[in-house]
Amino acid sequence: MDAREMSLKYNLHSWSAQGKLNPIVVSKAEGIYFWDQDGKKYYDMSSQSVNSNLGHAHPKLVKAIQEQAAKIPFINPGIVIDVRAEAAKKIVELSGLEGAKVFFTNAGAEANENAIKMAKAYTGKWKIFSMYRSYHGSSAGAGMLTGEPRHFANEPGAPGFVKFEGPYAYRAPKACKFESEEAVTAYYLELLENQIKYEGPQQIAAIFMETVVGSNGILIPPKGYLPGVRALCDKYDILMVCDEVMAGWYRTGKCFAYQNFDVIPDLVTFAKGCTCGYIPLGGVIVCKRVAEYFNDHKMLCGLTYSGHPMGCALACTAIDVYQDEQIPENVAEVGELLGQLLESLKAKHPCIGEVRYIGLFSSIELVKDKKTREPIVSFNSDPEGIMPKVTGMLVKEGFYTYGHENMILVAPPLNIGKRELTEAIEILDKVLYSVDNML
Numbered sequence: 001m002d003a004r005e006m007s008l009k010y011n012l013h014s015w016s017a018q019g020k021l022n023p024i025v026v027s028k029a030e031g032i033y034f035w036d037q038d039g040k041k042y043y044d045m046s047s048q049s050v051n052s053n054l055g056h057a058h059p060k061l062v063k064a065i066q067e068q069a070a071k072i073p074f075i076n077p078g079i080v081i082d083v084r085a086e087a088a089k090k091i092v093e094l095s096g097l098e099g100a101k102v103f104f105t106n107a108g109a110e111a112n113e114n115a116i117k118m119a120k121a122y123t124g125k126w127k128i129f130s131m132y133r134s135y136h137g138s139s140a141g142a143g144m145l146t147g148e149p150r151h152f153a154n155e156p157g158a159p160g161f162v163k164f165e166g167p168y169a170y171r172a173p174k175a176c177k178f179e180s181e182e183a184v185t186a187y188y189l190e191l192l193e194n195q196i197k198y199e200g201p202q203q204i205a206a207i208f209m210e211t212v213v214g215s216n217g218i219l220i221p222p223k224g225y226l227p228g229v230r231a232l233c234d235k236y237d238i239l240m241v242c243d244e245v246m247a248g249w250y251r252t253g254k255c256f257a258y259q260n261f262d263v264i265p266d267l268v269t270f271a272k273g274c275t276c277g278y279i280p281l282g283g284v285i286v287c288k289r290v291a292e293y294f295n296d297h298k299m300l301c302g303l304t305y306s307g308h309p310m311g312c313a314l315a316c317t318a319i320d321v322y323q324d325e326q327i328p329e330n331v332a333e334v335g336e337l338l339g340q341l342l343e344s345l346k347a348k349h350p351c352i353g354e355v356r357y358i359g360l361f362s363s364i365e366l367v368k369d370k371k372t373r374e375p376i377v378s379f380n381s382d383p384e385g386i387m388p389k390v391t392g393m394l395v396k397e398g399f400y401t402y403g404h405e406n407m408i409l410v411a412p413p414l415n416i417g418k419r420e421l422t423e424a425i426e427i428l429d430k431v432l433y434s435v436d437n438m439l
């Protein structure tokens with residue numbers, strides 16, 4: 001039995017009907033590429049769910065794992081170990097949250113689970129706001145934060161999770177005729193404030209947001225929106241929580257995406273890029289006032305693997321590598337090229353409605369008609385499997401990424417060069433001609 005057969009027999013694969021799967025079997029991964037068992041090479045254009053920000057098999061990251069494994073591979077969270085303390089110190093310093101502390105988790109969903117609990121404990125309130133078209137994880141609480149069809153399996157779930165419309169100018173209600181970015185911001189902030197009033201600010205513990213919405217199509221907050229949310233949080237005594245699981249770790253050019261938008265949140269959740277996924281690690285950065293609350297109130301959060309030494313050692317090294325290899329500079333430079341290439345694709349392909357990009361975080365919105373903006377597949381409905389066909393064509397050509405609704409995500413490792421990016425986008429260009437012909 002080969003690996004594919006064995007996997008299909010014994011593994012349940014995420015987010016799929018199991019019967020029709022035909023997964024790739026990978027035999028080697030290095031840098032921005034991986035290879036299947038037949039030796040075919042793929043450009044990893046989504047960094048494995050926007051995770052492997054430093055690419056595959058980075059020697060310094062591999063060495064950090066080996067060294068920690070040889071030293072102390074595990075010790076309980078209540079016992080002090082150098083790498084756990086150092087990782088927290090480095091993360092707090094990068095966050096810009098003066099006097100903050102870190103509670104480590106294993107992954108993004110768990111980070112959000114614990115942020116929900118902390119927000120409820122600190123505020124004594126119980127309602128939690130999050131956006132439609134967001135993804136925050138799929139466990140019981142984080143899945144209720146998630147504002148797209150992947151949360152349906154969690155419903156009815158716990159009470160108190162309220163969804164609001166985040167800014168999305170391209171698909172705003174038809175009556176909206178925005179003349180400026182400021183008008184977009186004002187409209188969506190007004191909607192949010194109304195909803196806060198309707199739901200009762202005295203009941204609302206926190207507003208969760210993906211700082212830049214990731215898997216639902218790289219929705220970048222318009223100018224002034226995040227400071228506006230910050231002001232509403234301050235006005236109504238609500239905690240502002242930025243989910244940086246996907247947008248964090250230099251994906252947008254800054255270590256954390258909120259650093260592009262002139263705001264300081266109260267809680268920050270992170271995972272993925274802090275270890276590039278080589279070892280699972282996530283966490284919550286907790287601002288000073290909330291951290292101090294837990295000085296004399298028991299913090300009812302705990303995990304056997306909280307601050308796992310292997311993950312923390314790796315995070316310490318990854319943080320250094322981001323600096324040593326000038327990743328922020330590379331993201332700025334190659335990200336600019338990415339934007340130009342995407343704009344030129346949009347100009348020539350009738351199937352592209354909009355491209356959105358910040359740093360090396362981007363998405364292409366496919367439409368049937370540029371003018372009407374009708375998406376290539378309706379929301380949560382793709383009975384003919386059009387999007388899997390599109391991503392299937394890309395993968396076949398060696399451009400590995402995934403789609404969501406009518407969008408294709410493009411988010412390569414942050415150490416990609418200009419030449420590699422240009423080559424990969426040439427593949428995308430070729431496939432988009434076939435999509436144009438499908439319309």
Ligand code: PLP
Nearest residue numbers: 107108109135136137210245246
């Ligand atoms: N938050 C965001 C923004 C994400 O993109 C994800 C996963 O993609 C999560 C949370 C959940 O993280 P995990 O899958 O590590 O639990």
